[in-house]
Amino acid sequence: MYSHRFNIDIHITRHARERMASRNITESELLELIEQGTEKYKDDIRFWIARHFENRQDNLLSVAAVLEEKLVVKTVMHHFEWENE
Structure with missing residues (x-):
């Protein structure tokens, strides 16, 4: 998988794939979440991306990622809420 937004390959960890399967995230x-979602950085390399999907009841979907030599998706969340909002 490749991100045109970040111009880098995407690596999905085993944990993230398990979360995707349990939450029925394709x-x-x-x-789409990575390419079009809203991003918020924790520091220079760690960040979250979140996006609302009209056809899902468990919004907001989000990933926690690390931007290294690849974009590493650490986990995938649903029913996500931004902190301090």
């Missing part, structure tokens, strides 16, 4: 939804 790879195409994950890619």
